[in-house]
Amino acid sequence: MSDISVPAHGLRSRLHRSATDPVNILMLLLLAVLAYLVLWPFIQLTIETLTWSQGDRRLSRDAVPGEFTWFHWLQATTGPLSTKVLYGPLINTMITGIVSTILALLAGGVLAWCVVRSDMPGKRWLQPILTLPYILPSFAIALAWETVFRSPKVGGQPGLFEALLGTAPPEWLSYGAVPISITLAIHYFPFAYLLVAGALATIDSQMEEGALISGAGRLMILRRITFPVVAPAFAAAFILTFGKTIGQFALPFLLGAPTQYHTVATMVYANLALGLDSMAFVLAIVLIAMSLVAIWFSNRFVGKKSRRFETISGKGFRSRTIALGAWRWPVFTAVAMFSFTVGILPLILLGVQSVMLIDGFYGLENLTSHFWFGTSNPEIAFGEPGVLHNDIILGATWNTLKLAFISAVIASVVGLVIAYISVRRADNPLARALDQISFIPFLFPTIAFGAMYLTLFAEPVGPIPALYGTFTLLVLISVVSRLPYSVKTGVTAVTQIGKELEEAAELAGAGWGMRFRRIIMPLASSGVLSGMMVSFVGVMRELSLIILLITPSTRVLMTVGFGYAEEGLSQLSNALVLIVAVLTIIGELILMWIGKGKMARLRDKQS
Amino acid sequence: MAKITVRNLTKRYGSATALNNVSLEIESGEFLVLLGPSGCGKTTLLRCLAGLETPDEGEIIIGDHVVFSSKNNTMVPPGKRNLGMVFQSYALWPHMSVRDNVKFGLDVLKTPKGVADERLDQVLDDVGLAHLDGRYPSELSGGQQQRVALARLLATQPPVFLMDEPLSNLDARLRMDMRVELKRFQSDTGATTVYVTHDQTEAMTMSTRVVVMKDGEIQQISPPDQLYRQPENTFVADFIGMPRINLVELNAEDGRATSFSNGDIRVETGWAPGVQKVIIGARPEDITLSTDSGAPGEDYQISAVLPNGPETIIQLTKGQTVMIARVGHDTEFATGQTVKLSFKRQSLNIYNAKTGALVTPPDMGVAKAG
Numbered sequence: 021m022s023d024i025s026v027p028a029h030g031l032r033s034r035l036h037r038s039a040t041d042p043v044n045i046l047m048l049l050l051l052a053v054l055a056y057l058v059l060w061p062f063i064q065l066t067i068e069t070l071t072w073s074q075g076d077r078r079l080s081r082d083a084v085p086g087e088f089t090w091f092h093w094l095q096a097t098t099g100p101l102s103t104k105v106l107y108g109p110l111i112n113t114m115i116t117g118i119v120s121t122i123l124a125l126l127a128g129g130v131l132a133w134c135v136v137r138s139d140m141p142g143k144r145w146l147q148p149i150l151t152l153p154y155i156l157p158s159f160a161i162a163l164a165w166e167t168v169f170r171s172p173k174v175g176g177q178p179g180l181f182e183a184l185l186g187t188a189p190p191e192w193l194s195y196g197a198v199p200i201s202i203t204l205a206i207h208y209f210p211f212a213y214l215l216v217a218g219a220l221a222t223i224d225s226q227m228e229e230g231a232l233i234s235g236a237g238r239l240m241i242l243r244r245i246t247f248p249v250v251a252p253a254f255a256a257a258f259i260l261t262f263g264k265t266i267g268q269f270a271l272p273f274l275l276g277a278p279t280q281y282h283t284v285a286t287m288v289y290a291n292l293a294l295g296l297d298s299m300a301f302v303l304a305i306v307l308i309a310m311s312l313v314a315i316w317f318s319n320r321f322v323g324k325k326s327r328r329f330e331t332i333s334g335k336g337f338r339s340r341t342i343a344l345g346a347w348r349w350p351v352f353t354a355v356a357m358f359s360f361t362v363g364i365l366p367l368i369l370l371g372v373q374s375v376m377l378i379d380g381f382y383g384l385e386n387l388t389s390h391f392w393f394g395t396s397n398p399e400i401a402f403g404e405p406g407v408l409h410n411d412i413i414l415g416a417t418w419n420t421l422k423l424a425f426i427s428a429v430i431a432s433v434v435g436l437v438i439a440y441i442s443v444r445r446a447d448n449p450l451a452r453a454l455d456q457i458s459f460i461p462f463l464f465p466t467i468a469f470g471a472m473y474l475t476l477f478a479e480p481v482g483p484i485p486a487l488y489g490t491f492t493l494l495v496l497i498s499v500v501s502r503l504p505y506s507v508k509t510g511v512t513a514v515t516q517i518g519k520e521l522e523e524a525a526e527l528a529g530a531g532w533g534m535r536f537r538r539i540i541m542p543l544a545s546s547g548v549l550s551g552m553m554v555s556f557v558g559v560m561r562e563l564s565l566i567i568l569l570i571t572p573s574t575r576v577l578m579t580v581g582f583g584y585a586e587e588g589l590s591q592l593s594n595a596l597v598l599i600v601a602v603l604t605i606i607g608e609l610i611l612m613w614i615g616k617g618k619m620a621r622l623r624d625k626q627s
Numbered sequence: 628m629a630k631i632t633v634r635n636l637t638k639r640y641g642s643a644t645a646l647n648n649v650s651l652e653i654e655s656g657e658f659l660v661l662l663g664p665s666g667c668g669k670t671t672l673l674r675c676l677a678g679l680e681t682p683d684e685g686e687i688i689i690g691d692h693v694v695f696s697s698k699n700n701t702m703v704p705p706g707k708r709n710l711g712m713v714f715q716s717y718a719l720w721p722h723m724s725v726r727d728n729v730k731f732g733l734d735v736l737k738t739p740k741g742v743a744d745e746r747l748d749q750v751l752d753d754v755g756l757a758h759l760d761g762r763y764p765s766e767l768s769g770g771q772q773q774r775v776a777l778a779r780l781l782a783t784q785p786p787v788f789l790m791d792e793p794l795s796n797l798d799a800r801l802r803m804d805m806r807v808e809l810k811r812f813q814s815d816t817g818a819t820t821v822y823v824t825h826d827q828t829e830a831m832t833m834s835t836r837v838v839v840m841k842d843g844e845i846q847q848i849s850p851p852d853q854l855y856r857q858p859e860n861t862f863v864a865d866f867i868g869m870p871r872i873n874l875v876e877l878n879a880e881d882g883r884a885t886s887f888s889n890g891d892i893r894v895e896t897g898w899a900p901g902v903q904k905v906i907i908g909a910r911p912e913d914i915t916l917s918t919d920s921g922a923p924g925e926d927y928q929i930s931a932v933l934p935n936g937p938e939t940i941i942q943l944t945k946g947q948t949v950m951i952a953r954v955g956h957d958t959e960f961a962t963g964q965t966v967k968l969s970f971k972r973q974s975l976n977i978y979n980a981k982t983g984a985l986v987t988p989p990d991m992g993v994a995k996a997g
């Protein structure tokens with residue numbers, strides 16, 4: 021009898037205690053909110069594709085709004101337009117995705133080796149330039165490409181190519197698969213570079229030296245030791261880069277739409293523009309499925325392998341650089357020229373073009389500051405005033421900074437709380453669920469995520485008002501989309517804070533709120549602050565995520581810039597993109613500065 | 628000030644039992660040391676007292692308050708138990724200055740500023756850190772960090788101190804100095820102290836009583852001298868003392884209740900333990916060696932002589948049996964020599980070989996209970 025009753029009491033008391041524990045209450049609250057903001061939109065999007073909507077009466081006589089139907093899926097997969105709407109874009113997405121990823125990986129891999137393992141000179145200042153293309157808004161590179169290769173055959177003024185060579189570039193070089201793949205590769209190679217460089221940095225030279233002593237040649241070492249060790253990182257980089265390219269919207273749109281070259285992402289946008297919402301949602305789900313398959317592959321085949329290699333870092337770790345000998349300066353020249361071409365030249369091109377009165381005519385008499393400082397003039401650009409005089413743009417700048425700041429702060433604090441719960445309550449299945457659910461937005465290609473939120477808050481639900489067109493909605497989606505990153509930053513920070521630091525405060529009688537405020541927050545602050553800055557810059561240059569949710573009153577710089585580019589007002593869009601670029605570069609500089617401060621403090625702690 | 632009672636405490640981690648039915652009474656003002664091999668549950672017991680772990684079963688009473696009881700669903704949170712703790716890692720908050728670290732507990736208690744400042748100055752002065760109060764923990768030496776942890780404990784004047792290997796991160800000399808200081812603070816405040824350590828010298832020199840644990844169970848609770856002289860089972864006998872006690876298994880000789888041997892050696896107990904197989908325990912210093920062939924005892928051969936500062940450790944063999952003896956540093960013994968070995972009979976402990984438990988002669992039953 022008593023044997024049974026004792027554990028029962030224990031269980032009840034534990035239940036009672038956990039119901040009043042503020043951390044548990046917070047955990048349940050966050051779980052509910054995140055389920056609504058992450059899982060439910062996806063379910064709703066799926067339901068949407070499986071029901072008739074009001075607008076469908078135009079498309080089919082059978083349409084009964086609100087009833088279940090396979091119509092949209094059938095139309096997308098077997099309908100007469102399926103090639104144009106689904107299969108064509110799908111193939112285009114695969115082609116540009118794979119080609120750009122291979123190019124990005126090649127460039128990133130070679131550069132990573134040069135920077136990490138060789139004794140190439142000038143690494144210190146080449147490295148930041150090499151990451152520039154990834155820091156810039158992705159369609160800055162598309163705009164720069166257009167500046168050079170624009171073809172009057174498709175419309176608009178001639179580009180630099182024609183101005184210099186006197187002949188128009190071939191169309192395949194101006195628009196379509198080739199420029200999209202190349203510009204995507206330029207935008208994403210720094211991403212691959214960072215991943216591979218990270219892996220290369222973990223190689224212990226002693227492994228290679230071991231092979232050297234046993235008589236292996238340079239090439240054999242590269243093939244048998246170095247490459248197999250970084251192979252998992254390479255594969256992971258491939259899949260992650262591919263996953264990112266397929267969600268890209270603005271860049272393929274600018275370089276593909278003029279010749280009707282569509283990817284799935286641009287097709288989502290195009291269908292929404294035509295009012296074919298359900299079709300757009302079908303495509304969004306296809307995009308999500310592609311991303312899920314990619315991530316699944318990465319976990320299935322890469323995750324395990326790379327984990328197996330993790331134990332290799334042992335004591336006496338050393339990383340020795342390899343002497344390039346006579347190749348030192350040629351390699352440096354090549355890398356420097358490459359960094360200039362992809363990192364700095366696009367900015368120069370955009371800058372030059374933004375001061376040309378009539379686009380495409382390269383001459384001093386054509387220079388103007390109108391697009392920067394001018395007031396409205398009906399003769400130029402449909403009367404749009406220069407960017408620094410333009411109320412729309414000033415409003416958009418304010419919106420951009422406000423959105424980026426608010427989202428970054430909320431995402432970081434919420435991320436830290438979630439990280440805290442998932443680290444400190446690791447044995448609680450609900451805490452693990454919270455951790456996982458906060459990672460899910462990473463799996464959604466950004467434009468598809470935007471599409472989900474289009475339906476989520478279209479109508480009021482219970483106490484939640486309709487949010488479509490509000491600034492709040494933009495903050496919500498930005499915060500949720502940053503959570504996978506901010507939780508990760510938070511986990512790193514919280515893991516480094518010993519549990520005993522908190523227990524000591526608990527013994528002194530400090531409640532959870534006080535411990536979080538006085539111990540966890542200050543100690544996690546440097547990590548969280550840099551995470552906040554990353555989010556700030558990330559939100560600022562985000563376009564695909566919010567393009568579907570923007571209304572005139574909530575415009576941000578990126579959407580205004582994209583709007584100008586769509587209308588062919590390239591000087592204005594270039595000027596705007598330059599503004600965003602400068603803001604993001606300032607953000608990155610602050611980040612580097614914070615990072616240095618953090619390093620210094622860490623050194624302090626170790627001494 | 629505060630007596631601590633632990634009744635039938637059990638703590639499990641999944642299927643592993645870290646504490647098994649532990650019962651213990653700690654008198655007010657006592658300095659109780661928990662001692663035992665790694666993983667025996669010392670830290671777990673301490674953390675259960677602090678309220679940082681929730682036991683599965685049992686009861687803990689501190690002072691007049693039941694702070695944990697599985698029967699009544701009582702679990703007083705750590706902050707309400709009115710105790711202070713020093714962690715092995717010190718757990719100093721790296722983002723707070725020395726002063727702020729010490730002040731935190733007073734902040735939680737909402738101590739008025741004037742009173743708090745006075746108390747802080749006093750405590751920092753006591754531990755000798757008054758001149759460093761603006762520094763951060765990373766700017767202090769190990770010994771100084773130790774003092775900050777101590778000051779933090781003293782600031783709120785709790786009636787109970789819990790310490791988990793507080794000196795283990797210090798070098799040997801500093802450890803010795805800190806022992807004296809810790810002991811001084813404890814006796815000045817009169818706080819009931821529970822102290823975990825691996826270090827036997829620490830346990831022996833500081834404690835009023837020592838608890839020896841093994842696999843989550845208490846093996847013996849005794850004052851240090853009794854623990855050393857009269858270990859209650861072979862585990863404790865073997866665990867306490869450096870160099871180790873000599874434990875030799877012997878069988879009763881035919882028809883005699885007081886004489887035991889293993890073929891190599893013979894021991895006369897002088898009284899009847901009442902079992903067939905015994906293990907005798909003889910501390911190395913309870914062995915007398917003599918070069919005089921007329922001395923009592925048996926002939927052993929010296930197989931090693933290990934000088935160790937003030938003493939010399941001598942290893943001896945007779946057949947399969949190995950013995951360790953401790954003699955003064957000015958010894959003349961040399962390896963290979965044959966000497967006479969005898970035991971100081973009154974300090975021999977006799978254990979039942981089957982159970983490992985101490986068998987006491989009839990007239991010593993009283994001593995054991997005390």
Ligand SMILES: Nc1ncnc2c1ncn2[C@@H]1O[C@H](COP(=O)(O)OP(=O)(O)OP(=O)(O)O)[C@@H](O)[C@H]1O
Nearest residue numbers: 640643644645664665666667668669670671672825
């Ligand atoms: N959080 C935990 N989860 C699972 N098992 C644990 C946990 N904490 C302790 N244990 C287990 O409980 C047992 C007792 O651990 P405890 O830390 O109390 O030992 P200890 O006596 O303090 O050892 P040491 O001298 O090494 O500090 C060990 O077997 C340990 O593995």
Ligand SMILES: [Mg+2]
Nearest residue numbers: 669670671791
């Ligand atoms: Mg321990």
